[in-house]
Amino acid sequence: MPHSSGRPASLTATELVAAYASGDLSPVDALEDVAAVIEAREPELNAFWQLDLESALTAARASEQRWDRGQPAGPIDGVPVTVKENLARAGVPMPAGNAGVEPVVPTRSSPVVERVEESGGVILGATVMPDWGMLSSGVSSLHGVTRSPWNTSLTTGGSSSGAGAAAAGGYGPLHVGTDIGGSIRLPGTWLGLTTLKPSAGRVPLDTPYLGRAAGPLARSARDAALLLSVISRPDVRDWTSLPPEDLGTVLPPEPRDVRGLRVGLHLDAGCGLPLEPEVHRAVEAAAAVFAEAGAEVELLPPFMTPRMLHDLDEFWRVRSLADFQALSPAARERVLPFIQRWVLAVRDVDGTTVLRDYASIMALQQATVTATEPYDLVLSPVAPVTAFAADWPMPWGDEDRGMAHIGFTAPYNMSGQPAASVNCGFTRDGRTIGLQVSGRRFDDVGVLSAVDWYEAHRPESATPAWPIPEMSDLGGSHA
Template structure:
């Protein structure tokens, strides 16, 4: 379906690939249109760490030649893509959003970047993140503030802040973020996107870590599935990566039949911030869409505890404190003040406490699997609140409330289960609200099929009309 802006930058990846095959559009035309959107919006949005339009032009011309020969390199040949800055690209410094860090410059690209390039994706550049990826906003000591294309006064969410802003703002249809507690899905909810934190090991990383995943950030489930089919190819550098599996390049054309699916409705995280009434109402309305189509929707009791969330937060603080202490004293002062305070709060935590934190994380993993195993899908909010001011590092501002906003998202990082976000409504003042759809581990396709089904049935009042400027419109 064409975007109301009437321009190629508003098209989905699946639409672009179809247009390339029919020769209705060329990758060069599309790149030029996306570059025009970037020039218009980027001074305000601030999504890129490195924008490489010259390299993208060369890649687009090579793709155009392959399509003319009828020999595309892969399923996303010619489609514009961005990659988060902590997913290495050869020769591009990796500062992790932090002004105190001496950036590593990789000599080889990460598995994600290599798979995108092998498939003909036109890489626009590397997108920004906040300091060490430990904030749920677009606030960075190095990059400044990244802002929502919907409303520059509002946050993008984080830590995949630049990827999320690029996706919502029309910087091409395909974007890759990373997620250790919600960093793909939180920008998803606060920007109206369709995203997926895949099953643990589904997308290979060159630095695997407990709970960490890379995944697609897009404007449709079919685009998310298309990108997942590319970046999920195994890589020997990730000793946790899953064996090869045939995910297909797109979701099946036949719609999902939700009749008889057992669906959990999870509205109380058991910890953290209270659930906002408007968010609750939108999620309940989404669950009712499934119920009216024949799914069995069953309330799911909280399975996470305040102690689990506290222990996980402490574990992460100690990890980042080690990184902080490794910096020279003058460099520590360049780290975002919020992060300085966050890590220094655990200066006196001992090794025994960290081991107890780890045991608590394992208990969370066990509790998540046990609570959700009986369900084909679990529906919940992504976050308990809607988007907040762009300048705030966290949903509550500068105060230290730990990780009080990730009670719905982080369980699935620890358990390794796939979890997606999809827009399910808007607040009275127009802010987007995300529905989280999670599934059993390894059932990434099942989760994406459910999201695809929901996108077709959610109705106009829950469907975003993306804030992509019309051609010639200057919104910068």
């Protein structure tokens, strides 16, 4: 595993804020070091759709002045942040990763962006995604291929592909992605990150949709919690948002004990790809860490069916088919060929079938809540497989197997329950393996607390040493 450096770009957000408060480091220092990492690594990683270091430097200088006065704007003042390209930033085109789309140029920023800016976060730019966010990889007809900082021959996962590459590669500590079936947690498992798909409505959106959530990708639970405390502040534009909850101090100074918690261990999704043996062993080992600390761990039988997974995939295909058919013939040809085939496979599906698919999704929601309600937490794989080739659109390459890899993640999007990822091991050839930790609806704090505890108690062999270059490898810094 690569060795992680002690440079500013490798520090967590909580470490950066402490350094700003003590005067040991300034937001400009941090930005300049992050900029040096970006300059060195971005040509191969390809994480950004829009990178604006000039604006970031202006924001960092303003933050530096606030810290000098002892008046930070918020809990992440001066911390470098990225946001996924489908989270609106005023004046920045939003092509949804798709070369066939005429990008929308928003006149107002999304709630997530406004909350970050209000808190003094230094936004570096917008990170990439695959076409319409409907691939679990970093392959895009517009952006090309986004690659893993661990091994550039491997995928980042998706659809929060750029956010994942930025988080693991040292482009600052805080990154916001979106997730409708696993798009935050899949980069999490394939890049070793700590991530959270929050409870439905926890983080306000300006375009809420069934199963969709925005949430943090980070290198620690404490950073994920810090970012959640900022972006979960309410916004009237989201008619599905939860009542305000004070998440300012999400986690206590020391990790909470898991003794006495009832924990389900979910190793069979009931559908999709079979579980790779190395993933199975790593998740079982993680569950044993909880059991040895006094948690009551028991096997949770599968509750999702192949039919539910098929119907969810079909529903999404029809949704994207409508977007595809709205394009001109010439624009359709610019859409990624895989996505063209994926949507055209359902061109003969009628409205009655779509309504049956929707009813199936509601049945999945009910099944997920019913099966998991007895447990304080459920532990499972994030995905049944480990990282695959960077230029594959899906874990099996270019063929059409629907959504065979999201049997563990998608149920929690439909049920609205919080679900996190945290690294729990490595394969023999060094690929990361993610543990999914899910909880009851609205218990985002409980989930993050459990992940924080696990980070403190997992074996060293499961703890990432981040692939962030040593400062001496880069030859200077530039902002």
